[in-house]
Amino acid sequence: MLHTPSGWAPLQAILHDILLNHNHGLSEFELFNLLKSPPYELFPSDALRDPLSLFQSHFIVFNALYQLRDTWLGNKTALMQIHCSCIRRDPWEVGHKGVIKQDKLREYYLDWTNLSDTDQSQVETLLDNFWSAFSGMPSQVQVNNMPLQQALELLNLSSPYSPQQLKQQYRKMLHKHHPDKGGNNGQTVQLHNAYERLKTNISR
Secondary structure: OOOOHHHOOOHHHHHHHHHHHHOOOOOOHHHHHHHOOOOOOOOOOOOOOOHHHHHHHHHHHHHHHHHHHHHHHHHHOOOEEOOOEEEEEEOOOOOOOOOOOOOOOHHHOOOOOHOOOOOOOHHHHHHHHHHHHHHHOOOOOOOOOOOOHHHHOOOOOOOOOOHHHHHHHHHHHHHHHOOOHHHHHHHHHHHHHHHHHHHHHOOO
16 A cells, blocks of 8 residues: 555545535535635646546545545544545544544545555446446436437437447536436436437447
């Protein structure tokens, strides 16, 4: 397991302050928006558009979150919920032993080799899983009967399109219409159905 690169060490202090000021927690998307904006500006404005840079940014933030949670546990000052939909600082519970339990996600994000050794194809697989979770839809669903033209219009695509173009546009539209940005679950379901319909069309 590699230690945190020195350039990212201050991120824990920044996350500490942000979580103290957001008692009800915030989503990963909201947290990234804060970290991209003044006074922090830790990530470029397009950090979430490219698959590889999205994964790298996500990994760096979650590494710092798990380290900060460990610090709070060790000091018995606070607890932390870590999930892409809600990252929140919780008050310390009297009687909590402050023991760091075995956690596979924690082990993954605290090992920097998982960042350096992950190539583009692996990132694509990870992102497929990420966007499936982001949409709230299972990764495997039954083929739907949505008309092809309706699916194209929902994702703002035109034929012909490549698998990569479909993925990029699906992620872009999910990002645009996610509930965190004022969208709703109904739109998310429609986008996911359109994506599955257009994937089926490519394979024919």
